[in-house]
Amino acid sequence: MEDKLLVYRLKAGSEDALKRIYEKYENYLFTIAVNLLHDNAAAEDIIQDVFMKFLKAIDNFKLRKNLKSYLATCTANKARDLLRKQKNQNSNENLHEKDMASNSKNPIQLIMQTEMLKKLAHALRNLPYEQREAVILRQQADMKFKAIAVLQNVSIKTAQSRYRYGLDKLRSLLNSEVQK
Amino acid sequence: MKPAENIKNLIKNLQYKTTRETHNRILNNLQKTLAESQKTKPATQTNIWRIIMKSKITKLAAAAVIIVAVGLTLFLLDLSTTPAYAIEQTIKAHHSVRYLHIKDFKAGENEPKQFWVEFDNDGQVKNIRLDFPKWAGGGDGAKVVVWKENKAQIWFKKKKSFVTVWDKTVAAQFLKMIEELDPKRAVERLYEREKQGKVKIEIDEPSDKTEPIVVTATYLPESSTPGKQGVLFVNQATKLVTAIEFYQLKDGEYKYSGRMEFYDYNKPIDARMFVLDSEIPPDAMRVDQTTQDVGLLQEQLGDKEIAIEVVRQFFQALIAKDYAKAGRLFGGIPASKIQEIFAEFDVVRIISISEPIPYPIPGVGGFKVPCKIEIERDGVKSVEPYGLAVRPVYGQPERWNIHGGI
Numbered sequence A: 001m002e003d004k005l006l007v008y009r010l011k012a013g014s015e016d017a018l019k020r021i022y023e024k025y026e027n028y029l030f031t032i033a034v035n036l037l038h039d040n041a042a043a044e045d046i047i048q049d050v051f052m053k054f055l056k057a058i059d060n061f062k063l064r065k066n067l068k069s070y071l072a073t074c075t076a077n078k079a080r081d082l083l084r085k086q087k088n089q090n091s092n093e094n095l096h097e098k099d100m101a102s103n104s105k106n107p108i109q110l111i112m113q114t115e116m117l118k119k120l121a122h123a124l125r126n127l128p129y130e131q132r133e134a135v136i137l138r139q140q141a142d143m144k145f146k147a148i149a150v151l152q153n154v155s156i157k158t159a160q161s162r163y164r165y166g167l168d169k170l171r172s173l174l175n176s177e178v179q180k
Numbered sequence B: 001m002k003p004a005e006n007i008k009n010l011i012k013n014l015q016y017k018t019t020r021e022t023h024n025r026i027l028n029n030l031q032k033t034l035a036e037s038q039k040t041k042p043a044t045q046t047n048i049w050r051i052i053m054k055s056k057i058t059k060l061a062a063a064a065v066i067i068v069a070v071g072l073t074l075f076l077l078d079l080s081t082t083p084a085y086a087i088e089q090t091i092k093a094h095h096s097v098r099y100l101h102i103k104d105f106k107a108g109e110n111e112p113k114q115f116w117v118e119f120d121n122d123g124q125v126k127n128i129r130l131d132f133p134k135w136a137g138g139g140d141g142a143k144v145v146v147w148k149e150n151k152a153q154i155w156f157k158k159k160k161s162f163v164t165v166w167d168k169t170v171a172a173q174f175l176k177m178i179e180e181l182d183p184k185r186a187v188e189r190l191y192e193r194e195k196q197g198k199v200k201i202e203i204d205e206p207s208d209k210t211e212p213i214v215v216t217a218t219y220l221p222e223s224s225t226p227g228k229q230g231v232l233f234v235n236q237a238t239k240l241v242t243a244i245e246f247y248q249l250k251d252g253e254y255k256y257s258g259r260m261e262f263y264d265y266n267k268p269i270d271a272r273m274f275v276l277d278s279e280i281p282p283d284a285m286r287v288d289q290t291t292q293d294v295g296l297l298q299e300q301l302g303d304k305e306i307a308i309e310v311v312r313q314f315f316q317a318l319i320a321k322d323y324a325k326a327g328r329l330f331g332g333i334p335a336s337k338i339q340e341i342f343a344e345f346d347v348v349r350i351i352s353i354s355e356p357i358p359y360p361i362p363g364v365g366g367f368k369v370p371c372k373i374e375i376e377r378d379g380v381k382s383v384e385p386y387g388l389a390v391r392p393v394y395g396q397p398e399r400w401n402i403h404g405g406i
Helices: A002-011 A014-035 A040-056 A067-085 A107-125 A129-139 A143-153 A154-177 B007-012 B019-042 B087-094 B168-183 B183-195 B301-317 B321-331 B335-341
Strands: B099-106 B113-119 B125-132 B143-148 B151-156 B161-166 B199-204 B213-219 B228-234 B241-250 B253-263 B284-289 B344-355 B367-377 B380-393 B396-403
Touching: A002 A014, A002 A067, A002 B213, A014 A040, A014 A067, A014 A129, A014 B019, A040 A067, A040 B019, A040 B183, A067 A129, A067 A143, A107 A129, A107 B007, A129 A143, A129 B007, A154 B007, B143 B168, B168 B380, B241 B335, B301 B344, B301 B367, B301 B380, B301 B396, B321 B335, B321 B396
Parallel strands: B161 B284
Antiparallel strands: B099 B113, B099 B253, B113 B125, B125 B143, B143 B151, B151 B161, B199 B213, B213 B228, B228 B241, B241 B253, B344 B367, B367 B380, B380 B396
């Protein structure tokens, strides 16, 4: 409901609506982009591109599903485009680990979880891109397998398999990390 | 670290935030772009008025047949949950509709269907214009319909045919639509539905009075149309609806199915919009069923008997080279067109006319009348089988005629 109203207001030129939409989804999209690319600078460029494209097309924009998944799909597509152009991805040295958010409340848990998240981020980097994309879009973007399959241009079963293999591999990578 | 059975939750926690600098930079860029786009935009219409309705016009079938079905869905408001915005305000604003221009968008299509309606002082429909883009024209392609005084004129652009027929169907359906639009009745229906627990209404009224009120009407499982949802945008100043978006529940989600936008409420529509003649190219075929006796009166004959009689008289007219009569029996098309169609051969005699069979295409109605005709082409005689399509004249059920191709 709120998104429909915001889109409607944005169509009417409301700067406030633009700000609210941007602030509502900025970090959500940034998280998806970073986890897909492991490159903060590229992720920043992507979210700017996504919002800019959305804004420029707003007059003819029709909110068919929900804005959140629309923007997430745009972000994933942009990430794919970028990867096609840059086969060799930069390392994630510039990851803003200090910006990692956590829901933990206990300071000790926070430290432990932050450490685990770092390992998880590292493990994600080692996943094949298609699997990483399926995992991130499913778990972080809450996208349905059907939508992921469309985005990846594969069958739903393949998308599900990629997701499952991705999770298995993450578990395996994290477990082996622990055993070292 | 334990085995990562909770890995899904862990992934959800793998979140990042933009830096303050990045946030400000991107937002500034977006705001600049928005400001620039507003400079180049035409001024928005200030006098946009709305009504609450949904209509769906089905295809106008070929050969001067109009089938108009108006399906209405009203999405109304719940007074008990609206301390500030009251539905009566919208109703009052809707009470004096004189002119209306509606754009009806369908998901996946860019060009909308468009309707212009003019009402007289008594609230009755006076003029209607319907513009169907190609996607909405069924097998006819793009077409335009203008209705007034129980006559409908249809301009089939692809076929270059301009047909005038008697019609009370379109009028009746639009009148029904207007009744549905009557705010008083609409309120009654709302109250009924609300009491019956069939509709759930949610209202979002922004504090900024320049922004529209957004009303979501969700039809509950107890309603006759469960799974439907309409989102109305209501102008806070005029209390009129500016647009309605339609959604249908599918796979657990409300999926967008279309949008109607309402324009020019009470802004007089140029009278020329309701006159098609000037838009028709000179080489178009013109058929006017309202100024001639098309087909034959059925009188005491049964349906099959009249179908046979129409076919018999049609071929007799061709044998006699009475193309005007043949044209009248054939949907009222001009004699010159009949002559053109039968220029290549002469009809010599009727060999046989068989028992009519129901027309094989569903929805067309009437009969297919098999027959054998002797013709002469370049001095050579032959017997040819034909199957003529015969049914009541559109808008004149007491008369029967040939329609479609031979």
